[in-house]
Amino acid sequence: MSIEAIDWALNAAPIPTDRKDATALAITLIALASHAGPDGSEAFPSVERMTRCTRLSRRTVQRALRSLEELGLIKPGSTRYRNTRIGRADLRPQVYDLVLSAGLSTGTATGRQNDAPPAPTGRQQRMNGASAATKRGVGMTPETSLNHKANRPAPSAPPAGRSAVPAECGGCDARPGDPISARVVWLDEDRSRSTPCPRCAPIRRGGAR
Numbered sequence: 525m526s527i528e529a530i531d532w533a534l535n536a537a538p539i540p541t542d543r544k545d546a547t548a549l550a551i552t553l554i555a556l557a558s559h560a561g562p563d564g565s566e567a568f569p570s571v572e573r574m575t576r577c578t579r580l581s582r583r584t585v586q587r588a589l590r591s592l593e594e595l596g597l598i599k600p601g602s603t604r605y606r607n608t609r610i611g612r613a614d615l616r617p618q619v620y621d622l623v624l625s626a627g628l629s630t631g632t633a634t635g636r637q638n639d640a641p642p643a644p645t646g647r648q649q650r651m652n653g654a655s656a657a658t659k660r661g662v663g664m665t666p667e668t669s670l671n672h673k674a675n676r677p678a679p680s681a682p683p684a685g686r687s688a689v690p691a692e693c694g695g696c697d698a699r700p701g702d703p704i705s706a707r708v709v710w711l712d713e714d715r716s717r718s719t720p721c722p723r724c725a726p727i728r729r730g731g732a733r
Contacts, residue, residue, distance in 0.1 A: 526557060574589075599621050601620050692707065696725075
């Protein structure tokens with residue numbers, strides 16, 4: 525089994541999607557790749573074995589193999605290794621080499637397609653926070669992260685009929701939108717003891733904060 529050949533068959537092999545037999549071609553190519561070497565060479569599973577792997581009929585497998593060869597995705601391979609493995613000539617199946625170079629011009633170095641949409645300059649545009657390319661290639665700075673306290677939006681006004689809560693003072697651990705219980709000042713480094721913030725925690729009943 526060749527991971528390289530299977531990866532190519534799954535991700536880079538240019539099988540036309542508008543063909544009625546596209547599914548049969550794809551599964552036949554994957555089954556053939558599972559019997560090839562790392563360079564895609566010397567795959568010689570029997571047709572009977574291919575029918576078991578693909579769950580297709582014998583005739584469908586044979587047609588798929590011919591179509592894959594016409595598309596330039598496979599070609600007849602060397603029979604030397606097959607002949608050393610199978611002594612009887614009447615039991616020797618056809619040897620195929622997978623053309624792993626087919627389709628690599630539209631993918632990455634490993635043949636895996638990149639799902640990112642192409643930028644106007646023809647390069648791939650990354651959407652993970654890095655600078656995106658504009659039409660002239662100038663980098664656009666992404667939006668500032670809201671993880672920083674200074675960039676967080678101000679809390680909305682309290683619903684009608686409810687008393688307004690004082691704004692956070694900024695000196696305690698409270699953040700905009702945090703519950704009242706978060707307005708505390710820690711009394712030790714391991715944060716095992718705390719006291720309500722004397723500046724922004726609302727006054728509780730009995731005058732205690």
